[in-house]
Amino acid sequence: MKHNRKEEIVIVAAKLFKEKGYSAVSMRDIAQQMDIKAASLYNHIKGKQEILSSLVLHVAREFTNSTQTITSQDGTALQRLKKLIEVHIDITLHHADAIAALNNDWMHLDGQDLLDFIAMRDQYEENFRNIIKQGIQTQQIKAKEPEVILFSILSTLRTLYLWNEKRGKLEVNVLKKELVAVLISGIV
Amino acid sequence: MKHNRKEEIVIVAAKLFKEKGYSAVSMRDIAQQMDIKAASLYNHIKGKQEILSSLVLHVAREFTNSTQTITSQDGTALQRLKKLIEVHIDITLHHADAIAALNNDWMHLDGQDLLDFIAMRDQYEENFRNIIKQGIQTQQIKAKEPEVILFSILSTLRTLYLWNEKRGKLEVNVLKKELVAVLISGIV
DNA sequence: CAGTTTAACTAACAATCGTTAGTTTTGTAA
């Protein structure tokens, strides 16, 4: 099956991208990690760009779909926000390496892929922003600057992939509970 | 003065590094942005590595020194935490581009520079961690998992450089006040 | 077993990389 081998390449590449970034990883680096020669990679993929766009767009779509689902179902702003945080944690734990590329290497996407990514990212943020605004309107959330709240929560969620390793003993459900509590109720 | 020209190079390079990352920016890119040829850069700097280490180590030292100062002065954990957030905001607003490199390109440092950076980063995190633990002991801070609190606040602060541009109208002191409130007291 | 596809290989390409050497221009001080 071609698919398996291609997926292997993407997974291996993601690990390397996470450590050094897209530009600092050569096709020969990726090949070496798979115990083949660089030219052999091209039996399975079109080029380096395809590896990146496979990685980034796939996980970007997951985020976009999840957010759409949450905002289409009913629930208070706070319930939605909690769900959003939990979903973000789930996706991060399943695709830690891909999320590194999504965070740090998206700007190396080309042409339509780049436009698609930016559109998805903007839509995701807009959904997030609307939930917060809704929460402020219904007075579930303090009337702080919405952008500060959005930025604060989103920063934490986006960097979660880095802390996933250190997490170690912390159970997923405990992590969810603690993080939801800290982000929503603060620390005092 | 040699110093001025070298600083110009570092500033220009920082802006490019922020957009595409250290590895994706060539010496020719930097030179072009300064309207000179790449070879001319070497009249002022030793090489590409020196640009990176100037950028990263300088601002890393600022963070380390500020944290040391805060922990050496007396004050409750919460007062220290507040001060730490404010100082972090100040440094970020003054060195937004350098912080991009510090966050994303530190792994491309070489030899002793890399070791020095890691040591400073670890020390910074350890100081931060101790303040939080102190706060939990004195019951100023909720008895949540310290690592989750540390990770959450630090993620937000480290990503602040990205939101600095969008901040736009938001006054520095307003930003400080809002962010301190959100990070410490939560949003409900 | 024969025929065909899959996936590896070697070799090489044009482009670009960081950097060096040697030279010329520019600016300043006597």
Next chain:
DNA sequence: TTACAAAACTAACGATTGTTAGTTAAACTG
């Protein structure tokens, strides 16, 4: 104006980059 230093230039280097062409060995399919 002459002398010197600073800072630009041209040209080129060896290494590495992503990628292609052509070939060979292994693995299915009839």
